[in-house]
Amino acid sequence: QKEVEQDPGPLSVPEGAIVSLNCTYSNSAFQYFMWYRQYSRKGPELLMYTYSSGNKEDGRFTAQVDKSSKYISLFIRDSQPSDSATYLCAAFTGGGNKLTFGTGTQLKVEL
Amino acid sequence: GAVVSQHPSRVICKSGTSVKIECRSLDFQATTMFWYRQFPKQSLMLMATSNEGSKATYEQGVEKDKFLINHASLTLSTLTVTSAHPEDSSFYICSARSEGDGYGYTFGSGTRLTVV
Secondary structure (H helix, E strand, C coil): CCCEEECCCCEEEECCCCEEEEEEECCCCCCEEEEEEECCCCCCEEEEEEECCEEEEECCEEEEEECCCCEEEEEECCCCHHHCEEEEEEEECCCCCCCEECCCEEEEEEC | CCCEEEECCEEEECCCCCEEEEEEECCCCCCEEEEEEECCCCCEEEEEEEECCCCCEECCCCCCCCEEEEEEECCEEEEEECCCCHHHCEEEEEEEECHHHCCCEEECCCEEEEEC
16 A cells, blocks of 8 residues: 555546545654645646645645545645646655655646 | 756766766755656656765665765755666656745756666
Protein backbone atom coordinates (compact mmCIF):
# COMPACT_ATOMS: atom_id res chain seq x y z
CA GLN A 1 0.00 0.00 0.00
CA LYS A 2 1.33 3.42 -0.94
CA GLU A 3 1.58 5.97 1.84
CA VAL A 4 -0.40 8.50 -0.22
CA GLU A 5 -3.10 7.31 -2.61
CA GLN A 6 -4.57 9.46 -5.34
CA ASP A 7 -6.91 8.69 -8.22
CA PRO A 8 -4.90 9.35 -11.40
CA GLY A 9 -7.96 10.35 -13.43
CA PRO A 10 -8.18 11.79 -16.00
CA LEU A 11 -10.92 14.06 -14.75
CA SER A 12 -12.77 16.19 -17.28
CA VAL A 13 -15.11 19.00 -16.24
CA PRO A 14 -16.83 21.92 -18.01
CA GLU A 15 -15.61 25.44 -17.47
CA GLY A 16 -17.10 27.00 -14.35
CA ALA A 17 -17.58 23.69 -12.53
CA ILE A 18 -16.45 23.02 -8.99
CA VAL A 19 -13.63 20.48 -8.99
CA SER A 20 -12.97 18.14 -6.10
CA LEU A 21 -9.62 16.39 -5.90
CA ASN A 22 -8.88 13.90 -3.15
CA CYS A 23 -6.14 11.86 -1.55
CA THR A 24 -5.95 9.40 1.29
CA TYR A 25 -2.87 8.58 3.33
CA SER A 26 -1.83 5.89 5.75
CA ASN A 27 1.02 7.41 7.77
CA SER A 28 -0.36 8.90 10.99
CA ALA A 29 2.86 10.83 11.47
CA PHE A 30 2.13 13.14 8.55
CA GLN A 31 1.53 16.66 9.85
CA TYR A 32 1.96 18.87 6.78
CA PHE A 33 -0.05 18.56 3.61
CA MET A 34 0.39 20.23 0.26
CA TRP A 35 -1.19 20.47 -3.13
CA TYR A 36 0.93 21.11 -6.19
CA ARG A 37 -0.10 21.91 -9.75
CA GLN A 38 2.11 20.66 -12.55
CA TYR A 39 1.80 21.67 -16.17
CA SER A 40 3.27 19.43 -18.81
CA ARG A 41 7.09 19.51 -18.89
CA LYS A 42 7.27 21.92 -15.95
CA GLY A 43 8.18 21.61 -12.30
CA PRO A 44 5.38 21.39 -9.69
CA GLU A 45 4.02 24.68 -8.40
CA LEU A 46 2.92 24.92 -4.77
CA LEU A 47 -0.77 25.79 -4.56
CA MET A 48 -1.78 25.14 -0.98
CA TYR A 49 0.00 24.28 2.23
CA THR A 50 -1.82 23.08 5.34
CA TYR A 51 -0.66 22.08 8.78
CA SER A 52 -2.70 19.41 10.60
CA SER A 53 -6.49 19.29 10.23
CA GLY A 54 -8.65 22.13 8.99
CA ASN A 55 -9.47 24.24 5.98
CA LYS A 56 -7.45 26.81 4.11
CA GLU A 57 -8.75 29.06 1.38
CA ASP A 58 -6.84 31.03 -1.24
CA GLY A 59 -8.86 32.63 -4.00
CA ARG A 60 -10.63 29.91 -5.94
CA PHE A 61 -8.79 27.14 -4.10
CA THR A 62 -9.74 25.50 -0.81
CA ALA A 63 -7.72 22.77 0.85
CA GLN A 64 -9.19 20.52 3.52
CA VAL A 65 -7.44 18.06 5.80
CA ASP A 66 -9.25 15.54 7.98
CA LYS A 67 -6.64 13.72 10.01
CA SER A 68 -9.21 11.51 11.73
CA SER A 69 -10.06 9.89 8.40
CA LYS A 70 -6.65 10.53 6.80
CA TYR A 71 -8.30 12.35 3.93
CA ILE A 72 -7.15 15.48 2.12
CA SER A 73 -9.03 17.44 -0.51
CA LEU A 74 -8.58 20.32 -2.88
CA PHE A 75 -11.58 22.21 -4.23
CA ILE A 76 -11.36 24.50 -7.22
CA ARG A 77 -14.26 26.90 -7.73
CA ASP A 78 -15.20 28.44 -11.07
CA SER A 79 -12.73 26.21 -12.88
CA GLN A 80 -10.97 27.64 -15.91
CA PRO A 81 -9.28 26.01 -18.91
CA SER A 82 -6.00 27.32 -17.50
CA ASP A 83 -6.55 25.03 -14.50
CA SER A 84 -6.00 22.03 -16.80
CA ALA A 85 -2.94 20.34 -15.34
CA THR A 86 -1.89 17.49 -13.11
CA TYR A 87 -2.56 18.02 -9.42
CA LEU A 88 -0.33 16.30 -6.91
CA CYS A 89 -1.04 15.93 -3.23
CA ALA A 90 1.92 15.56 -0.89
CA ALA A 91 2.59 15.09 2.80
CA PHE A 92 5.49 15.03 5.20
CA THR A 93 6.09 14.57 8.88
CA GLY A 94 7.99 17.76 9.59
CA GLY A 95 11.54 19.06 9.92
CA GLY A 96 13.60 18.46 6.82
CA ASN A 97 11.94 15.19 6.01
CA LYS A 98 11.14 14.23 2.47
CA LEU A 99 7.81 14.74 0.79
CA THR A 100 5.64 11.76 -0.06
CA PHE A 101 3.61 12.33 -3.20
CA GLY A 102 0.42 10.89 -4.53
CA THR A 103 0.45 9.73 -8.13
CA GLY A 104 -1.25 12.92 -9.36
CA THR A 105 -4.68 13.54 -10.89
CA GLN A 106 -4.85 14.82 -14.44
CA LEU A 107 -7.53 17.50 -14.76
CA LYS A 108 -8.97 18.91 -17.96
CA VAL A 109 -11.32 21.87 -17.89
CA GLU A 110 -13.18 22.14 -21.17
CA LEU A 111 -14.74 25.20 -22.77
CA GLY B 1 7.75 33.81 -2.62
CA ALA B 2 10.66 31.43 -2.72
CA VAL B 3 12.22 30.73 -6.10
CA VAL B 4 14.29 27.76 -7.16
CA SER B 5 16.14 28.08 -10.45
CA GLN B 6 17.13 24.96 -12.35
CA HIS B 7 19.44 24.91 -15.36
CA PRO B 8 19.49 23.76 -18.10
CA SER B 9 15.84 23.25 -18.93
CA ARG B 10 16.67 20.84 -21.74
CA VAL B 11 19.80 18.97 -22.66
CA ILE B 12 20.66 16.38 -25.27
CA CYS B 13 23.87 14.43 -24.84
CA LYS B 14 25.61 11.49 -26.41
CA SER B 15 25.68 8.13 -24.73
CA GLY B 16 28.72 7.78 -22.48
CA THR B 17 29.10 11.47 -21.68
CA SER B 18 28.29 13.23 -18.41
CA VAL B 19 25.74 15.96 -17.82
CA LYS B 20 25.55 18.43 -14.94
CA ILE B 21 22.29 19.97 -13.76
CA GLU B 22 22.29 22.96 -11.43
CA CYS B 23 19.70 23.87 -8.82
CA ARG B 24 19.86 27.26 -7.11
CA SER B 25 17.74 28.81 -4.41
CA LEU B 26 17.56 32.44 -5.49
CA ASP B 27 16.23 34.30 -2.48
CA PHE B 28 16.74 31.94 0.41
CA GLN B 29 19.26 29.55 1.84
CA ALA B 30 18.60 25.86 1.60
CA THR B 31 20.57 23.46 3.77
CA THR B 32 18.66 20.61 2.20
CA MET B 33 17.66 20.12 -1.41
CA PHE B 34 15.97 17.17 -3.03
CA TRP B 35 16.41 15.61 -6.47
CA TYR B 36 13.55 13.84 -8.22
CA ARG B 37 13.09 11.92 -11.42
CA GLN B 38 9.80 11.82 -13.26
CA PHE B 39 8.75 9.53 -16.08
CA PRO B 40 5.93 10.50 -18.45
CA LYS B 41 2.52 10.54 -16.77
CA GLN B 42 3.99 9.35 -13.50
CA SER B 43 4.55 11.00 -10.18
CA LEU B 44 7.86 12.27 -8.87
CA MET B 45 10.33 9.69 -7.64
CA LEU B 46 12.76 10.92 -4.99
CA MET B 47 16.32 10.06 -5.96
CA ALA B 48 18.34 11.67 -3.20
CA THR B 49 18.46 14.25 -0.46
CA SER B 50 21.27 16.75 -0.83
CA ASN B 51 22.77 18.20 2.35
CA GLU B 52 25.01 21.27 2.32
CA GLY B 53 28.53 20.36 3.27
CA SER B 54 27.96 16.64 3.58
CA LYS B 55 27.26 13.57 1.50
CA ALA B 56 23.92 13.11 -0.15
CA THR B 57 21.49 10.47 1.03
CA TYR B 58 20.31 8.26 -1.81
CA GLU B 59 17.04 6.39 -2.01
CA GLN B 60 17.09 2.64 -2.36
CA GLY B 61 17.85 1.54 -5.88
CA VAL B 62 19.49 4.80 -6.98
CA GLU B 63 23.11 4.38 -8.11
CA LYS B 64 25.17 6.92 -6.23
CA ASP B 65 28.12 6.50 -8.60
CA LYS B 66 25.95 7.30 -11.59
CA PHE B 67 24.07 10.22 -10.07
CA LEU B 68 26.65 12.39 -8.34
CA ILE B 69 25.28 15.10 -6.08
CA ASN B 70 27.23 18.03 -4.73
CA HIS B 71 25.78 20.62 -2.37
CA ALA B 72 28.71 22.99 -2.02
CA SER B 73 26.86 26.05 -0.76
CA LEU B 74 23.59 27.02 0.87
CA THR B 75 22.17 28.10 -2.48
CA LEU B 76 23.53 25.57 -4.97
CA SER B 77 23.18 21.84 -5.47
CA THR B 78 24.27 19.99 -8.59
CA LEU B 79 23.33 16.63 -10.03
CA THR B 80 25.77 15.03 -12.46
CA VAL B 81 24.60 12.10 -14.53
CA THR B 82 27.79 10.21 -15.33
CA SER B 83 28.33 7.94 -18.33
CA ALA B 84 24.77 8.61 -19.45
CA HIS B 85 22.81 5.98 -21.30
CA PRO B 86 19.48 6.23 -23.15
CA GLU B 87 17.66 4.74 -20.15
CA ASP B 88 18.76 7.78 -18.13
CA SER B 89 16.62 9.96 -20.36
CA SER B 90 14.02 11.50 -18.10
CA PHE B 91 12.73 14.67 -16.46
CA TYR B 92 14.84 15.66 -13.45
CA ILE B 93 13.50 18.13 -10.89
CA CYS B 94 15.06 19.64 -7.79
CA SER B 95 13.34 21.18 -4.79
CA ALA B 96 14.21 23.04 -1.63
CA ARG B 97 12.35 23.97 1.47
CA SER B 98 12.00 27.65 2.35
CA GLU B 99 11.09 28.41 5.91
CA GLY B 100 10.02 31.86 4.84
CA ASP B 101 7.42 30.52 2.43
CA GLY B 102 5.11 28.77 4.84
CA TYR B 103 7.50 25.87 5.06
CA GLY B 104 6.41 24.62 1.68
CA TYR B 105 8.77 22.85 -0.67
CA THR B 106 9.55 24.87 -3.80
CA PHE B 107 10.45 23.11 -7.01
CA GLY B 108 12.65 24.06 -9.92
CA SER B 109 11.27 24.08 -13.44
CA GLY B 110 12.89 20.76 -14.28
CA THR B 111 15.47 19.51 -16.77
CA ARG B 112 14.55 17.25 -19.63
CA LEU B 113 17.52 15.01 -20.37
CA THR B 114 17.68 13.09 -23.62
CA VAL B 115 20.56 10.69 -24.14
CA VAL B 116 21.12 9.67 -27.75
